[in-house]
Amino acid sequence: MPHTPPGRSQAGADAPHEHQHSYIANNTKGDYLKRLRRIEGQARGLQRMVEEEKYCIDILTQISAMTKALEAVALGLLDEHMAHCVVDAVAAGGEEAQIKLKEASDAIARLVRS
Numbered sequence: 671m672p673h674t675p676p677g678r679s680q681a682g683a684d685a686p687h688e689h690q691h692s693y694i695a696n697n698t699k700g701d702y703l704k705r706l707r708r709i710e711g712q713a714r715g716l717q718r719m720v721e722e723e724k725y726c727i728d729i730l731t732q733i734s735a736m737t738k739a740l741e742a743v744a745l746g747l748l749d750e751h752m753a754h755c756v757v758d759a760v761a762a763g764g765e766e767a768q769i770k771l772k773e774a775s776d777a778i779a780r781l782v783r784s
Contacts, residue, residue, distance in 0.1 A: 698750065705743050712736040744781055748774070 712732065719729050752774055759770035 698746070702743060702746065705739065709736060709739050709743070712739065741781070748777055748781070751777070 713736065716729065716732055716736065719732065756767075756770045756774050759766045
């Protein structure tokens with residue numbers, strides 16, 4: 671059974687804009703996973719800091735570092751999407767190009783709001 675990305679129904683999984691994710695093809699999957707595991711460790715560290723009632727400013731500093739790390743992953747994935755998925759769709763033209771551009775625009779809007 672194919673993987674259905676979060677926020678998409680299984681029925682929509684066969685839509686024309688579903689495809690193999692290019693960041694895997696570019697051998698960057700391992701880099702993203704390593705970064706996300708580091709962020710996971712930061713989250714556990716934050717939990718310990720709260721449990722141990724560490725100084726509030728120290729906790730906030732760590733939250734800021736974790737937020738920046740997540741933003742770096744998000745920007746890397748967005749860059750991959752723009753460089754491959756969007757460029758390929760625009761080169762092919764048609765409705766697929768509009769779909770990919772809208773997805774990228776929506777993703778950027780979500781990042782800016784967060």
